[in-house]
Amino acid sequence: MAQAAETRKRGRTKEKTVDHDLLLKAYRSMLLIRRFEEKAGQLYGMGLIGGFCHLYIGQEAVVVGMQLAISDGDQVITSYRDHGHMLATGMEARGVMAELTGRSGGYSHGKGGSMHMFSKEKAFFGGHGIVGAQVSLGNGLAFSNWYRGNDRVSLTYFGEGASNQGQVYESFNMAALMKLPTVFIIENNKYGMGTSVERASASQDLSKNGAPWGIPGMQVDGMDVLAVKEAGDQAVAHCRAGKGPFLLEMKTYRYRGHSMSDPAKYRTREEVQMMRTQNDCIENARHRLEEAGVEDKAIKAIDDEVKATIQDAADFAQSSPEPDPSELYTDVLLEA
Amino acid sequence: MATQILMPALSPTMTEGKLAKWLKGVGDEVKAGDVIAEIETDKATMEVEAVDEGKLARILVDEGTEGVAVNTPIAMLTSNGEDVSAVAAPAPKAEAPMPKVAAEGADAKAIAEQGAKGQRAAALEAAPAPEKDWGPTKPITVREALRDAMALEMRRDGDVFLLGEEVAQYQGAYKISQGLLDEFGPKRIIDTPITEHGFAGLAVGAALNGLKPIVEFMTFNFAMQAMDQIINSAAKTLYMSGGQMGCPIVFRGPNGAASRVAAQHSQCYASWYAHVPGLKVVAPWSSADAKGLLRAAIRDPNPVIVLENEILYGHTFDCPVDDDFIVPIGKAKIERAGSHVTLVAFSIMVGVAMKAAETLAEQGIEAEVINLRSLRPLDTAAIVASVKKTNRLVTVEEGWPYAGIGAEIAMQVIEHAFDWLDAPPVRVHGIDVPLPYAANLEKLALPQPEWVIDAVKKII
Numbered sequence: 094m095a096q097a098a099e100t101r102k103r104g105r106t107k108e109k110t111v112d113h114d115l116l117l118k119a120y121r122s123m124l125l126i127r128r129f130e131e132k133a134g135q136l137y138g139m140g141l142i143g144g145f146c147h148l149y150i151g152q153e154a155v156v157v158g159m160q161l162a163i164s165d166g167d168q169v170i171t172s173y174r175d176h177g178h179m180l181a182t183g184m185e186a187r188g189v190m191a192e193l194t195g196r197s198g199g200y201s202h203g204k205g206g207s208m209h210m211f212s213k214e215k216a217f218f219g220g221h222g223i224v225g226a227q228v229s230l231g232n233g234l235a236f237s238n239w240y241r242g243n244d245r246v247s248l249t250y251f252g253e254g255a256s257n258q259g260q261v262y263e264s265f266n267m268a269a270l271m272k273l274p275t276v277f278i279i280e281n282n283k284y285g286m287g288t289s290v291e292r293a294s295a296s297q298d299l300s301k302n303g304a305p306w307g308i309p310g311m312q313v314d315g316m317d318v319l320a321v322k323e324a325g326d327q328a329v330a331h332c333r334a335g336k337g338p339f340l341l342e343m344k345t346y347r348y349r350g351h352s353m354s355d356p357a358k359y360r361t362r363e364e365v366q367m368m369r370t371q372n373d374c375i376e377n378a379r380h381r382l383e384e385a386g387v388e389d390k391a392i393k394a395i396d397d398e399v400k401a402t403i404q405d406a407a408d409f410a411q412s413s414p415e416p417d418p419s420e421l422y423t424d425v426l427l428e429a
Numbered sequence: 430m431a432t433q434i435l436m437p438a439l440s441p442t443m444t445e446g447k448l449a450k451w452l453k454g455v456g457d458e459v460k461a462g463d464v465i466a467e468i469e470t471d472k473a474t475m476e477v478e479a480v481d482e483g484k485l486a487r488i489l490v491d492e493g494t495e496g497v498a499v500n501t502p503i504a505m506l507t508s509n510g511e512d513v514s515a516v517a518a519p520a521p522k523a524e525a526p527m528p529k530v531a532a533e534g535a536d537a538k539a540i541a542e543q544g545a546k547g548q549r550a551a552a553l554e555a556a557p558a559p560e561k562d563w564g565p566t567k568p569i570t571v572r573e574a575l576r577d578a579m580a581l582e583m584r585r586d587g588d589v590f591l592l593g594e595e596v597a598q599y600q601g602a603y604k605i606s607q608g609l610l611d612e613f614g615p616k617r618i619i620d621t622p623i624t625e626h627g628f629a630g631l632a633v634g635a636a637l638n639g640l641k642p643i644v645e646f647m648t649f650n651f652a653m654q655a656m657d658q659i660i661n662s663a664a665k666t667l668y669m670s671g672g673q674m675g676c677p678i679v680f681r682g683p684n685g686a687a688s689r690v691a692a693q694h695s696q697c698y699a700s701w702y703a704h705v706p707g708l709k710v711v712a713p714w715s716s717a718d719a720k721g722l723l724r725a726a727i728r729d730p731n732p733v734i735v736l737e738n739e740i741l742y743g744h745t746f747d748c749p750v751d752d753d754f755i756v757p758i759g760k761a762k763i764e765r766a767g768s769h770v771t772l773v774a775f776s777i778m779v780g781v782a783m784k785a786a787e788t789l790a791e792q793g794i795e796a797e798v799i800n801l802r803s804l805r806p807l808d809t810a811a812i813v814a815s816v817k818k819t820n821r822l823v824t825v826e827e828g829w830p831y832a833g834i835g836a837e838i839a840m841q842v843i844e845h846a847f848d849w850l851d852a853p854p855v856r857v858h859g860i861d862v863p864l865p866y867a868a869n870l871e872k873l874a875l876p877q878p879e880w881v882i883d884a885v886k887k888i889i
């Protein structure tokens with residue numbers, strides 16, 4: 094561990110005095126996602142989770158940093174790679190894991206699965222399986238804030254692969270035209286399934302994708318949770334001030350395959366290994382905590398608590414019953 | 430305690446695989462994320478990564494072994510400095526815990542079937558309620574009826590707004606939203622760019638967050654650009670969210686053939702939308718249908734597709750003046766009573782069926798004309814009750830026959846009133862070609878009253 098820390102790049106945010114509590118909070122949130130995803134991978138391997146299951150391992154700093162930049166009532170929407178976003182918005186690990194196992198205790202009572210979960214309470218609007226669809230929907234969330242005249246902001250996450258969809262550009266235009274309070278967050282993890290961003294996008298600087306519509310954009314080190322937060326603060330302030338949308342391109346990386354059935358032949362093991370050992374968001378945060386003099390004990394306490402939370406979620410997800418057969422027919426339409 | 434490493438499932442369909450190669454040997458240190466073995470699945474060769482840390486204590490399945498079932502222990506890991514030699518072979522296979530099922534096997538099937546029957550029976554048992562008498566009427570155009578419906582609902586509920594191309598300053602491409610901008614202002618009557626996918630998605634997102642958008646498509650031909658948002662986002666989210674996230678939205682606009690605008694601008698989408706659980710679909714004919722159904726659609730907490738007809742916009746019909754006038758979704762209307770044959774139609778084809786019925790009456794054949802008004806849910810009870818009386822069925826639609834609305838109606842009648850049929854049902858429909866431009870060809874492609882008369886005569 095200590096050795097790995099030696100080779101790691103040191104904190105890349107301007108080293109102001111780091112806010113311990115904030116960093117500890119971020120560390121816990123990222124670790125919770127990491128451990129959750131590892132457990133999900135395990136349960137998938139045991140056949141307890143079916144279908145598509147897209148893990149967020151490696152990208153944790155993006156959603157955790159952004160979450161630190163918003164407040165209660167701001168909306169979040171994303172793609173199918175959504176477990177991290179749900180945990181970061183405060184949704185219960187139990188309910189998310191039980192949805193993965195297709196049980197009645199899941200957020201969608203087992204009817205949505207890994208890619209489709211929602212929480213009105215936490216203002217989390219999914220969980221969308223169609224690449225790019227959430228971007229137009231995210232505009233609608235921002236629109237509803239504008240319509241109601243409140244100062245809420247919506248965060249719309251999508252992959253660099255999704256950024257090539259037509260409706261994304263339709264949405265950029267409309268958001269800029271109507272000055273909608275939305276932060277577009279491109280999670281550039283370098284690949285859309287097996288296609289690298291170089292092979293998919295004619296332009297490599299995706300932060301400029303909103304430029305034709307005058308949407309300010311910024312590239313952000315998405316492996317550095319504090320850098321993400323800083324950028325997020327700026328973007329969110331811009332939106333809240335009524336200046337319209339803002340675009341953040343997060344440079345990040347996913348360690349695991351696209352989904353569980355990805356043989357990953359499109360990149361080398363060395364590439365993955367390098368990202369993991371030199372640039373890991375969680376190791377980076379832990380190292381900073383250590384440097385800032387936070388006691389080992391405090392970090393260890395978080396590790397233990399997270400481990401217990403995840404074990405509890407996994408147990409719940411296996412003991413929660415399958416949905417009642419009558420559930421097949423419910424929730425198709427609301428009573429008029 | 431030692432940890433077992435189990436044969437993982439590496440794809441949604443994998444039940445077993447070949448343990449192709451071990452990349453770590455007994456005694457090797459393993460860290461989370463290290464590749465420890467290669468496995469050939471039904472699809473590809475995949476690398477297995479360790480999830481836990483420790484030393485590889487035992488290999489339980491040799492490399493080269495084929496047909497290793499998912500969840501078979503394949504190796505053992507020590508943890509926390511445990512001695513490799515202390516690790517014993519695993520106890521008999523650790524079963525993955527079986528899910529508790531609320532009801533199993535035959536039982537579950539019975540419950541599910543009960544549900545399916547329940548759905549169908551509910552539709553049939555409801556005795557066709559008589560059409561409510563709303564009192565005095567006034568002649569208005571379908572165009573005015575639609576506008577009035579929107580204005581009334583917008584006055585009632587501040588969450589309702591209209592958006593679409595040319596709906597505000599231009600007053601509507603077909604002048605349906607005439608005057609609305611003046612009354613409600615640019616915040617609630619919103620001109621969008623020509624960006625169907627984008628603005629439909631925006632509206633669905635707003636609806637998921639509790640607003641009640643009315644989306645006007647300049648015509649439904651262009652809604653194909655937005656089809657994904659209508660089906661995948663609007664119709665399915667309630668179900669996928671376990672009932673948490675409803676989508677109170679109306680998609681409306683002219684559907685079907687107009688006049689001489691050729692194939693890309695002249696398609697009936699009734700069967701496309703009616704196919705989809707999670708949507709409601711209505712298709713008004715008269716001004717009363719238009720006003721009453723659109724009001725019901727706006728108030729409905731679900732996504733509702735309102736299929737209007739451009740040619741009907743300028744037609745005038747009597748419409749109740751009562752401020753509360755509304756037409757419930759899911760109820761057909763008997764426009765003309767008769768005992769010899771049932772004609773089932775919707776939208777502009779109701780007029781065609783009515784014309785045919787008049788001519789038939791002159792020849793002594795009394796046709797009952799059912800105006801469906803709603804296509805989903807379908808008023809099967811009304812159709813079945815009528816066929817039980819007339820023993821003959823002719824469906825009339827402008828769209829293509831294949832997997833069309835007529836096909837569905839005929840099948841419903843076969844399921845529920847087979848023994849009452851004295852002749853096979855007949856479908857009258859648009860010809861199975863893209864709609865041509867030339868005046869003569871266009872006329873040849875769209876159902877005319879004579880076609881209905883011919884169809885009736887075939888079975889009487």
Ligand SMILES: Cc1ncc(C[n+]2csc(CCOP(=O)(O)OP(=O)(O)O)c2C)c(N)n1
Binds near residue numbers: 253255282286
């Ligand atoms: C419209 C659509 N096309 C294709 C797919 C299949 N698909 C699922 S994820 C994916 C790659 C998306 O990559 P990216 O947007 O970079 O997101 P990431 O998976 O990297 O998070 C593809 C092609 C889909 N779900 N939807």
Ligand SMILES: [Mg+2]
Binds near residue numbers: 253
């Ligand atoms: Mg990607």
